[in-house]
Amino acid sequence: MPRALVISAPASGTGKTTLTLALARAFRDRGIAVQCFKSGPDYIDPAFHAAATGRTSVNVDSWAMSRETIEGLIARGQDADLVLAEGSMGLFDGVATPGRSGTGASADIAEMMGWPVLLVLDPAGQAQTAAAVASGLRDFRPGVRIAGVILNRIASPRHETLIRHAMEAANIPVLGALPRHAPIALPERHLGLVQAEEFSRLDELIGEAARLVAERVDLDGLLRLAGEAALTPKAMGFAALNPSYKGDAIPPGKRVALARDAAFSFIYPHILEGWRAAGAEIVPFSPLADEGPDESADVCWLPGGYPELHAGKIAANLRFRKRLRNFAETRPVHGECGGYMVLGRALTDKEGMRHDMTGLLGLETSFAKRKMHLGYRKAALHAPMPGFAAGARLRGHEFHYATILAQPDTPLAIVRDANGAEVTETGSRRGNVSGTFFHLIAEDR
The missing domain is CATH 3.40.50.880 (Class I glutamine amidotransferase (GATase) domain)
Known part of the structure; x- marks a missing residue:
């Protein structure tokens, strides 16, 4: 049974996509089969996920999709070793009026599937306050569990030490820290990232990011935290009970x-x-x-x-x-x-x-x-x-x-x-x- 994590953050622009790609490739380089998903309506990120893992990634969306559809799509991860679901915007960000199975927030998927959350924090302009932010996210919604954090764009060793001590006092595991000037950012344009097929150096860049993550992130510790709430569920039971489920899309023609x-x-x-x-x-x-x-x-x-x-x-x-x-x-x-x-x-x-x-x-x-x-x-x-x-x-x-x-x-x-x-x-x-x-x-x- 695969292990699973939702990769989220307090806000957009923290580096979730780049970190997701780097982790996926780093684990794949270890021989671990990784299945990615994208929480929310982003139609660009799944192609990047596929480039990192060699497996098709799909969107799961609690506002637009029924729980049955979400569980049917997630069941594709049953033959993987690790599931990484990349969130959109901030962890609890969605619309005011709930849709078919939630508000569209990444937290909906985490709670629905029983998956722990790995937070990506960009502590620019702060130190110990980053632990207060993480604590607030941890305690905000019962049923959503924060497994740990990765610190992104750390300014200096002293900066990292201050934050680690504060996280330890708050009982929040720090799985790794990445430097501010790490050359692993992906190019962007006005609707988000450049499309995967347009970027000739994509595989090279993902490889560089994976090597940096392998050096600076506790991958074994991350796997242990993911394993504490393995694919509980319901998606696996759904797959067993509905082996012929293929989704609910209606083709426009033959x-x-x-x-x-x-x-x-x-x-x-x-x-x-x-x-x-x-x-x-x-x-x-x-x-x-x-x-x-x-x-x-x-x-x-x-x-x-x-x-x-x-x-x-x-x-x-x-x-x-x-x-x-x-x-x-x-x-x-x-x-x-x-x-x-x-x-x-x-x-x-x-x-x-x-x-x-x-x-x-x-x-x-x-x-x-x-x-x-x-x-x-x-x-x-x-x-x-x-x-x-x-x-x-x-x-x-x-x-x-x-x-x-x-x-x-x-x-x-x-x-x-x-x-x-x-x-x-x-x-x-x-x-x-x-x-x-x-x-x-x-x-x-």
Whole structure:
């Protein structure tokens, strides 16, 4: 039975992702099979996890997913030696109104699965106070257990000593300390990390981070703490009772043409796995390589990504645009976020240059004046979209900086935020073409 840990922190920006990758690779280098998960709606980190472990990582989300779905996804870790679930934001950060099985906080997964938490603390500008922060997190919510901490970006040996003494007095184990200037940070851009497939030195960087962690973190002690609350549960019992469980994703068609390249890559791994498990065949194509959807497909899906960074090339790729328009005359086409923008009439980049898109919808968007749109979304469909009938209720997540200049087509859905307030990003539908600004996570059954 595998051991398990949730890797979390008091806030974003403490180095959770880099440490998760480093620990995963360090244990893998020891011959330990590591299964990673991502708590929350981040669609970039799972690809980094896969690069570190050699195993597909998926998201588990207490706001959007039922407990059954979460346990079914987590059951994939039953053949691993160690499970590492990377949290998002701070340990207890979620939305105000609970969703299907929680608020979306990493603490929900820790409590649901009985997994202890490894805290990543960045004690910049403080010393003993770091122990007070850790103590507060430890005592905040019954059912969530803090196993220990790793100190990140320590300024000096004296700094480390002060914090270690305070942690010892608070009875909080310190598993390791990493120096402030360790060269293991991952590059970022406005939606988070650069995508794993874009980073040519990723494997090298993970290896460097793993070597540093192996020197400065008590890996044996970490395993012992993880072992105290091994995969208790319920996920293992669920897997035994439901050996044929393959998730609850509904494929949009039997043969799905999927846009897949540096401009179109934001789709949750569990969605693709669910489609395949339900019998769908996925046929990738690259709009950046001027490819269109396979003619044998019965539906086309354009995920989100960074089309604003490639808008000029997309506009110039006439073969892609023509083949997509021809496809849409007889078969459904759906786009999410960036994919939705490309289905629209035009996209203005951050320099203010307007680029023609495919024109299948009337949507016009601009990055010249950035406005952040971020949060969970609940949608009730007015009309069908691939995989779902009119009236279906969906849960997803929206994160982009585009401003809507025009959204003239028939609204696809009533879309609300996690607290029930309506949002203007309703999605659109015209003929066989539909699009949403949110990324689908699960149907709200």
